[in-house]
Each structure stands twice: as structure tokens, then as C-alpha cells.
Amino acid sequence: MELKDKVVIVTGGGQGLGRAIAEFFAAKGAKLALVDLNQERLDQAVQACKKIGVEARSYLCNVADEAQVIAMVNQVATDFGSLNGIVNNAGILRDGLTIKVRDGEMSKMSLENWQAVLNVNLTGVFLCAREVAAKMIELKSEGVIVNISSISRAGNMGQANYSAAKAAVAADTVVWAKEFARYGIRVGAVAPGFIETEMTSGMKPEALEKMCSGIPLRRMGKPYDIAHSVGYIFENDYFTGRVLEVDGGLRL
Template identity: 50%
Template structure:
């Protein structure tokens, strides 16, 4: 896909990896539909772009809001060529924690909060993007941002389950939608440089970097370049692109 003049929607566009994805795709000539709950963050991302863009401050777990947003995107541009399902949250904790005096459990609310945003939000946006593409007769692309944690990680029952699920969705969608000329894939980043990583003590950063074969965490732009690769390579579908520096959980 030549990205010049194409319309790509990006969720979680207000900061971090999402903002970097928007900048990379704008540099390639794409127009952007920026989706996130953080209105101020969306405006900051928008200010960094060279191409046309529009902000959509919505909750991606709200079905009616997602439906209305994708209808607005198509109304504005008359097309939709891609979606990057990047929005996601963490709410880490052990499944069950035992101390000398008590046993505590991960609450259902803690589990559901992550599943709702990471999985249900991805499903809703993916569904509406595909419907929009079919209505516009666009041979578009869906990319779900998964994680190396999809293999399972201590203290991340909810997050790992959600990221395994969105990777599986992408593979299934790629197979299911190929007959319509629509591709779908996922990216599984390892540890990415974020404010949370920057806040770690130097000793913790050293241990983290030492656990990664390449010796460092990923930069957000390196994940963004993976997104661009999938969008531009018309033969990539139904697969998970691992961008983890060789890290294995």
C-alpha cells in the first residue's frame, strides 16, 4: 500500500507508541484519524503531524461511540484504508498472593478492566473498521498491537490474556478477510521506552537491559516502523511481527 493520501485510524494516539505511529505514518503521507480518551494528548499528537488529521476523543469500549466515530471518519474522508489498534492499559498483579497472615486475590474488576480495553476495544474498532472498508470498497489493513507478554508473564494474567487474544484475532481476521482484499496482522513489541521505564532506578534499568539480547529496550519509533512495514507490504497478513530485541518470557 502506498500510504500517500490514505486514511489510517490509530487508537491510543495521544502518547507513547501511538503518537510515534501517527508521526511515522504522517511522514509517509497518510491522513490520520486520532482516537483516544485523552483530548489534550490528541491535540499534542496532532500538532506534530504534517498531513491532515482529525481527533476523536472517545472510549473505545463503548460500542455506540465506536460505531459513530468510524461513521464520522468515513463521512469526513470518504474512505478508510487502515486501522492500528494500539490502545491498551496495564493493571498488573499476582493471581493470588500469599503472605504469612493472609491471601489476597486479583479482583474480577482488575481482570475485566484490562480485558475490556485491550480486547473488547480492539474487537469493536476492528469490526467497525472492516465494515467501513467494505462499504467504501477499500482494500485496507488492520494491525493489532500485541506484546511479548502474550506468551504469559508473572503478574500479568489479565494483560497476557488480552495480548494473546488480540494476536489471535489478527491472524484469524487475516485469513477471514483475505477474500475481500483486506489484510490483518499483529505486532508483538517487547519492552518499549516509556515514561514508566524512564522512571526506573538505574540499577533496575541495567537489569532490564541485560535481559534483552540486544542490550536495550525498544524505541517507540521502532514499533512505528514495524506498523509502516506491514501497511506498505501487500503480502504480509495473518502473522505476528515480533519486535522484542530477542527477549523471551
């Protein structure tokens, strides 16, 4: 797909990987619909895209809320007059061991923390993919859906909730690629490893060094690396139903 003048939704687009993806696509000439829950961050991201020279709009939306997702997708299609794809990037963390025993005291991962991560990282992806696919079919528009999975989909200690969601996202990428191909819709995913973000920038140097020591490339990835990979999936018309691993060679 040629990205110039295409309308693409980026969830979690106000910061981090989402903003990097938005700015990468803006540089390619795409029109951006940025979705997040933080209006201030959204406004900053929209202005950054506009400075590059493209149309960009912001949308407050909880991706785990069905009614909000339906309304958001309809509004994007109305505002831009078309819809060509989505990057399902929005996600949260609620890390913790499933069961932890310390000094004779036992604690458990709460159902609340389990469900919160599944609601956003899995149900949110399902709702957004479903509604965007339906809208593109309605508009008779060929398009692309890219889901952000994670290296943690293989199972990472302390992330039972996150790993489950990201594994399911990878599996559904294959399902939707098969289901939506007849409508001219491709579906792919990117599984990032450890990426430089605001969260990692606050880590102690020794912790960062330990983290990077297990990565064959001996460094964390940059948001641009993930944005570039998402762009590749959009632009390669024969890519569908697969997950790109962008982790510097690390395997959990």
C-alpha cells in the same frame, strides 16, 4: 499499500507508541484520525502530525464502548471521505499476581482489574477491527488492520489479564486475516518487547539495568522501532495473518 494520502485510524494515538506510530505515518504522507480519551494529549499529537504536513483530526472515544466505536468510525469516514486502515494500539495495564500471600495475608486479582484489561485490550480491538473492516467493505476500499499484541502474550508473571488479552489479539489477527482476505483487507500484528516509554523513563536505573540484562541486544526498544514495524505491515502487500516480534531477541 502506498501510505501517501491514505486515511488511517490510530487508537491510543495521543501518546506513547500511538503518537510515535502517528508521526511515522504522517512522515509517509498518510492522513491521521487519532483516537484517545485525553483531549489535551490528542491535540498535541494532532498538531505534531500537522506540522509534518498532513491532515490530522482527533476523536474522543472509549474503544471498549460499542456505540462510541461505531460513531467514531462513521465520523472518520465522513470527515475524510474514505478509510484505509487502523492501528489497534489503545491499551491499559492493571498488573498484579492472581493470588498473592504475604505475611500470612492473601490477596487476589480483582475481577474488576481482570475485566478492565480485557474490555480495553481485547474487546476494544474486536470492536474497532469489526467496525473498520465493515466500513472498508461498505466503501469498497482495500485496507489494512494492525493490532498491537505483546511479548507478554506468551505468559508473563503478574499479568494474567494482560497476557490473556494479548494472546487473544494475536489469535484473532490470524482469524481476521483469513476472514477478511476476500474483501482485500490484510490483518497483521506487532508484539513489542520492552519499549522506552513515559512509564519506563520513571523507573530506577538499577531496575532498568536488570530489565535490559535479559535482552540479547542489551537495551529496550524505541517507539520508532514499533512504528517502523507497523509501517512495514501496511506497506508489504503480501503480509497478512502473522505477528511480528519486535523484542530485541527477548523471549519470556
